[in-house]
Amino acid sequence: MERTNTVTLFETIATLLEKKRYPTLRDILTTMNPVDIAAAFEEIGSEKCALLFRLLPKELAADTFVEMDEEMQEALIHGFSDTELKEVIDELYVDDAVDIIEEMPANVVKRILRQADPETRKEINEILKYPEDSAGSIMTTECVILRPKMTVEEAIKRIRRTGIDKETIYTCYVADDFSTLIGIVTIKTLLLSDEDEILENIMETNVISVNTLDDQEEVAQMFNKYNFLALPVVDKENRIVGIVTFDDAIDVMEEEATEDIQKMAAITPTADKPYDKVGVFETYLSRIPWLLILMISATFTGIIITSFEDALAGSLVLSSFIPMLMDTGGNSGSQASVTIIRALSLGEIEFKDIIMVIFKECRVSLLCGVTLAAANFAKIMLFDRLVLGNTALSVTVALVVCLTMIVTVFIAKLVGCTLPMFAKKIGFDPAVMASPFITTIVDAISLFVYFQIATALLRI
Amino acid sequence: MERTNTVTLFETIATLLEKKRYPTLRDILTTMNPVDIAAAFEEIGSEKCALLFRLLPKELAADTFVEMDEEMQEALIHGFSDTELKEVIDELYVDDAVDIIEEMPANVVKRILRQADPETRKEINEILKYPEDSAGSIMTTECVILRPKMTVEEAIKRIRRTGIDKETIYTCYVADDFSTLIGIVTIKTLLLSDEDEILENIMETNVISVNTLDDQEEVAQMFNKYNFLALPVVDKENRIVGIVTFDDAIDVMEEEATEDIQKMAAITPTADKPYDKVGVFETYLSRIPWLLILMISATFTGIIITSFEDALAGSLVLSSFIPMLMDTGGNSGSQASVTIIRALSLGEIEFKDIIMVIFKECRVSLLCGVTLAAANFAKIMLFDRLVLGNTALSVTVALVVCLTMIVTVFIAKLVGCTLPMFAKKIGFDPAVMASPFITTIVDAISLFVYFQIATALLRI
Numbered sequence: 001m002e003r004t005n006t007v008t009l010f011e012t013i014a015t016l017l018e019k020k021r022y023p024t025l026r027d028i029l030t031t032m033n034p035v036d037i038a039a040a041f042e043e044i045g046s047e048k049c050a051l052l053f054r055l056l057p058k059e060l061a062a063d064t065f066v067e068m069d070e071e072m073q074e075a076l077i078h079g080f081s082d083t084e085l086k087e088v089i090d091e092l093y094v095d096d097a098v099d100i101i102e103e104m105p106a107n108v109v110k111r112i113l114r115q116a117d118p119e120t121r122k123e124i125n126e127i128l129k130y131p132e133d134s135a136g137s138i139m140t141t142e143c144v145i146l147r148p149k150m151t152v153e154e155a156i157k158r159i160r161r162t163g164i165d166k167e168t169i170y171t172c173y174v175a176d177d178f179s180t181l182i183g184i185v186t187i188k189t190l191l192l193s194d195e196d197e198i199l200e201n202i203m204e205t206n207v208i209s210v211n212t213l214d215d216q217e218e219v220a221q222m223f224n225k226y227n228f229l230a231l232p233v234v235d236k237e238n239r240i241v242g243i244v245t246f247d248d249a250i251d252v253m254e255e256e257a258t259e260d261i262q263k264m265a266a267i268t269p270t271a272d273k274p275y276d277k278v279g280v281f282e283t284y285l286s287r288i289p290w291l292l293i294l295m296i297s298a299t300f301t302g303i304i305i306t307s308f309e310d311a312l313a314g315s316l317v318l319s320s321f322i323p324m325l326m327d328t329g330g331n332s333g334s335q336a337s338v339t340i341i342r343a344l345s346l347g348e349i350e351f352k353d354i355i356m357v358i359f360k361e362c363r364v365s366l367l368c369g370v371t372l373a374a375a376n377f378a379k380i381m382l383f384d385r386l387v388l389g390n391t392a393l394s395v396t397v398a399l400v401v402c403l404t405m406i407v408t409v410f411i412a413k414l415v416g417c418t419l420p421m422f423a424k425k426i427g428f429d430p431a432v433m434a435s436p437f438i439t440t441i442v443d444a445i446s447l448f449v450y451f452q453i454a455t456a457l458l459r460i
Numbered sequence: 461m462e463r464t465n466t467v468t469l470f471e472t473i474a475t476l477l478e479k480k481r482y483p484t485l486r487d488i489l490t491t492m493n494p495v496d497i498a499a500a501f502e503e504i505g506s507e508k509c510a511l512l513f514r515l516l517p518k519e520l521a522a523d524t525f526v527e528m529d530e531e532m533q534e535a536l537i538h539g540f541s542d543t544e545l546k547e548v549i550d551e552l553y554v555d556d557a558v559d560i561i562e563e564m565p566a567n568v569v570k571r572i573l574r575q576a577d578p579e580t581r582k583e584i585n586e587i588l589k590y591p592e593d594s595a596g597s598i599m600t601t602e603c604v605i606l607r608p609k610m611t612v613e614e615a616i617k618r619i620r621r622t623g624i625d626k627e628t629i630y631t632c633y634v635a636d637d638f639s640t641l642i643g644i645v646t647i648k649t650l651l652l653s654d655e656d657e658i659l660e661n662i663m664e665t666n667v668i669s670v671n672t673l674d675d676q677e678e679v680a681q682m683f684n685k686y687n688f689l690a691l692p693v694v695d696k697e698n699r700i701v702g703i704v705t706f707d708d709a710i711d712v713m714e715e716e717a718t719e720d721i722q723k724m725a726a727i728t729p730t731a732d733k734p735y736d737k738v739g740v741f742e743t744y745l746s747r748i749p750w751l752l753i754l755m756i757s758a759t760f761t762g763i764i765i766t767s768f769e770d771a772l773a774g775s776l777v778l779s780s781f782i783p784m785l786m787d788t789g790g791n792s793g794s795q796a797s798v799t800i801i802r803a804l805s806l807g808e809i810e811f812k813d814i815i816m817v818i819f820k821e822c823r824v825s826l827l828c829g830v831t832l833a834a835a836n837f838a839k840i841m842l843f844d845r846l847v848l849g850n851t852a853l854s855v856t857v858a859l860v861v862c863l864t865m866i867v868t869v870f871i872a873k874l875v876g877c878t879l880p881m882f883a884k885k886i887g888f889d890p891a892v893m894a895s896p897f898i899t900t901i902v903d904a905i906s907l908f909v910y911f912q913i914a915t916a917l918l919r920i
Contacts, residue, residue, distance in 0.1 A: 031666045035686050160651055169648050170630050170689075187647055188629050191620055206491045224714060226495050227707035229630075229689070246706055247687035253710070254684060257717040258802055264721070265798035265895065266791055275803035276813065280820055284827040287795050291869075294791050295832055299839070301783035306850075309776055316769055319779055323761035323786060323903055330790075331726055331754050331896045335747050338725035342718055343735035353736065360740055367744040372755055379759070390766075409751075435725065435895050436791045443783055 009036075010043040017048060026055045034060060038067035046075035054084075062091030069277065070103040077108055086115040093167045094120065095140035095248065098127045127242075135219045136212035138252065139233045139242035144172040146199055148182060153195040155185070168245055171230045174203045179239040181207055181232055209234045212241060216252045221347060223249035260345055264338060264434035266290035290436065297440045301326075301447055308451040311458075317392040318454055321401050325450060328372060329408040329442040334435035336361050336416030341430045344420060351425045357417050365413035369406035377402045400454045407453075408446035415441055469496075470503040477508060486515045494520060498527035506535035514544075522551030529737065530563040537568055546575040553627045554580065555600035555708065558587045587702075595679045596672035598712065599693045599702035604632040606659055608642060613655040615645070628705055631690045634663050639699040641667055641692055669694045672701060676712045681807060683709035720805055724798060724894035726750035750896065757900045761786075761907055768911040771918075777852045778914055781861050785910060789868040789902040792828060794895035796821050796876030801890045804880060811885045817877050825873035832869060833862035860914045867913075868906035875901055 009028075016025050029037055029052070037056070041049040041064070053076060056064060065073060065088055077085060089097060089112060097116070101109050101124065113121055123141045130136030144166050146155050155172070163169040172190075174183040183203030193202050209232040210219050222231060223246055231249075233242045259269040268286040270278050278286075305312070305322075312319055340357065343349045349357060380398040384390045416438050420430035469488075476485050489497055489512070497516070501509040501524070513536060516524060525533060525548055537545060549557060549572060557576070561569050561584065573581050583601045590596030604626050606615050615632070623629040632650075634643040643663030653662050669692040670679050682691060683706055691709075693702045719729040728746040730738050738746075765772070765782075772779055800817065803809045809817060840858040844850045876898050880890035 033666060033668060033686060156651070163648060163652055169651070187651075188623060191616070191629070191647075192623055206493065208493060224710055226493060227710070229706075246689075246710075250684055250687070250706075250710065250713070253713060254806065257721075258806070261717075261721060261724070261798055261802050264724075265794050267795050267799065274806070274808035275799060276809060276816065280823045280827070283799075283820070283824045287792075287824065288828050288831055291788060291791055291795075291828060291832055292835055295784060295788045295836065296839070298784040298787040301787075302780040305780040305783065306777070309780075312779065313773075313776060316773060317766075319772065319782075320762040320765040320769075322779075322782065323765065323907070324755060324758040326783060326786065327758040327761075327896075327900060327903065328751060328755045330899070331751055332747075334725050334895065335727050335751075338721060339727065339735060339743075342721050346714065346718070346734070348734035349736060356736065360743070363740045364743045364747065367740070368748050368751060371748055372751055375752055376755065379756070435794065436787075439790070440787060443787065447783070 263431035330439035333412035369409035723891035790899035793872035829869035
């Protein structure tokens with residue numbers, strides 16, 4: 001299959017390039033997918049690629065350009081003559097042009113906008129106005145708009161005439177004279193209907209649309225829920241201004257999942273850049289604030305230990321269980337929090353389900369706590385005492401540890417399931433309420449419980 | 461917009477149902493999206509829904525049936541007469557029928573297969589043969605297959621005739637007499653080409669396809685990479701046997717992201733069920749094994765503490781820093797591991813990049829370690845000593861803590877970035893090498909380092 005061959009193909013291309021076999025190179029490149037050509041270009045390096053890029057037919061060149069990373073795009077633009085730049089820009093879909101512009105430095109942006117034709121420039125500027133992460137910012141304005149009184153035949157004719165420049169022709173939008181979106185009709189419906197049928201009669205009038213200012217994550221969730229190919233974007237007056245296509249929604253989904261995962265691990269998300277493109281200092285900056293905050297919070301745990309120093313001095317064996325209790329508490333809490341965060345972000349649960357969630361997590365935590373305590377009790381009694389002969393471990397100490405375990409797991413799951421829900425309720429991103437945060441809170445609580453139970457049972 | 465209204469619509473539907481206003485109900489339901497109807501049915505409950513379901517036109521009924529959860533589907537099937545069941549089955553796409561069958565108990569499966577017509581039954585059995593999570597298991601056999609010698613006009617005629625039963629008509633596949641896949645052609649190309657053009661001349665011959673046995677995650681990644689609407693699935697002889705459509709790929713993507721997130725939090729994935737559908741005991745079972753394993757591993761940390769008991773008794777203040785050091789080590793390690801796991805799963809890095817990864821993480825970890833140590837030193841000297849007047853905290857103790865911090869963060873990041881890569885290399889899922897696992901390892905190492913440095917510097 002193609003994709004397994006792309007790696008070795010890079011070498012062939014590089015060799016042919018050195019031998020200046022341009023016609024052969026052109027033949028090879030034109031049979032390749034733009035994604036694979038872009039990958040090959042990145043392997044080969046930007047200096048040599050300017051030459052290769054000029055071998056590509058216009059449309060393929062534009063499609064390949066979109067798939068490159070921003071450094072490569074910038075390098076190529078610097079090498080372009082104004083005419084070459086104009087040719088690429090003209091072939092781009094407006095939403096792709098916007099994506100590229102957003103990553104370029106100001107002087108390159110100016111050059112691109114100068115070369116774009118006035119109509120395109122206007123559309124680009126239109127989209128650039130929408131806030132980042134909004135539906136408006138990821139939409140394209142190039143969609144097929146039809147009129148309600150058209151016949152199927154007229155509609156197909158119109159699509160044939162104008163379709164070449166549209167990002168998708170598979171879902172067409174029916175709007176009235178004021179651009180108000182009144183229906184959608186798919187190519188499938190058009191092809192399977194009678195030629196004389198009027199669109200009004202066959203269009204789907206129950207149109208699900210998004211607003212220009214809706215959050216992109218919400219938009220992606222609607223694709224996931226409804227399996228659309230494209231979603232119309234309307235303004236406040238319900239006039240159609242563009243569409244979001246499924247490929248953009250897939251990108252948003254991956255991006256949002258990565259962001260959630262990063263936040264769960266106490267990392268400030270790094271604007272959708274692949275690992276190898278993020279610099280050392282940038283990586284440092286995305287990680288250090290959280291490490292500092294969590295380190296400072298963890299000192300509270302230290303304060304608790306200090307205030308129970310006497311108890312600890314009286315029964316030194318107690319301190320050897322601290323890491324195990326802290327870790328188990330942290331793990332239990334993050335199991336609950338991560339489950340809840342994911343369920344919230346997939347829309348499986350909402351704040352109103354909080355009672356159901358708490359009730360369920362409480363039952364799960366009791367089951368887990370008792371199992372862990374029992375395993376632990378057995379381990380202390382059979383392994384630590386009998387096998388290792390550690391006589392400092394009395395039955396009472398074992399009881400203290402096991403009781404603390406049950407209480408800790410219970411509290412950890414409770415904190416783990418409620419915090420993300422409250423965070424979402426008051427408008428924070430629940431993903432930051434994951435493992436590291438929960439661990440810090442649960443650590444302090446579990447140590448406090450541990451020493452309380454210890455002082456009570458061991459009378460120290 | 462529609463989606464904001466769906467919640468209140470549930471109540472309207474329930475009220476109308478009580479009042480037995482069936483024609484009105486039918487009118488409302490037919491304007492709704494199948495996804496929203498299914499959601500409404502779930503709110504209303506399965507007993508009352510059998511009635512509502514019968515109000516739906518055939519095609520909408522089948523589309524709605526697909527969107528329901530399995531309990532609702534099973535309840536409805538139990539209430540169906542054989543004729544009703546047959547009507548629903550006939551309307552389903554084969555891949556949806558397979559999805560449903562996979563969730564049903566054996567007696568229901570038998571009933572469904574008995575009602576399916578022989579051709580469909582054969583296709584269903586065909587797909588059921590493929591291993592779970594393979595491309596074959598998520599594909600559908602209903603795609604448009606064209607011949608290379610057809611004209612555009614003939615192709616469109618064929619699509620018009622057979623398209624109604626196909627899951628997608630937007631990408632058509634060109635195969636020779638032996639079913640070998642030789643090209644693809646989109647409806648867009650067909651509509652924008654001359655009617656007399658021969659498919660051979662306009663089809664895309666550089667076909668990217670997947671094999672029936674390829675892993676579904678790989679398939680989903682190809683959708684993400686190439687932005688396809690559908691991908692052809694071929695057998696070993698390159699004969700086309702079906703297609704995977706983008707909506708199935710989106711489902712797989714979400715499912716795999718959830719699985720990764722669950723594994724990262726030490727949870728055994730729960731087969732793509734939403735939170736509220738997983739029972740308490742099932743939740744317990746998915747969480748307890750990891751908690752037990754991690755608890756047992758954490759006792760090693762206890763052993764380290766015990767073996768340094770004398771050092772600890774000599775300088776009790778040391779124990780108050782244990783939680784902070786452990787937490788910071790754990791957090792640093794999981795930042796690295798989670799970043800690497802995500803980059804691996806998105807295909808951004810591979811095992812061959814391990815040197816680059818280690819070099820980068822080392823630099824990041826030194827920056828982080830030194831910053832954290834400096835902040836910590838300042839805090840101990842200025843806050844703990846001056847403000848709180850804790851004189852037990854000598855400069856040497858502060859130095860011990862800060863040195864340990866630098867070493868711990870360094871080791872944590874190193875372990876965090878290498879373990880997932882080695883796991884992937886030897887064929888394990890890197891996602892299990894996330895926070896909980898890394899934390900346990902880093903805890904033990906950091907404590908060991910702490911006591912070594914303490915004994916050396918404090919001479920205890």
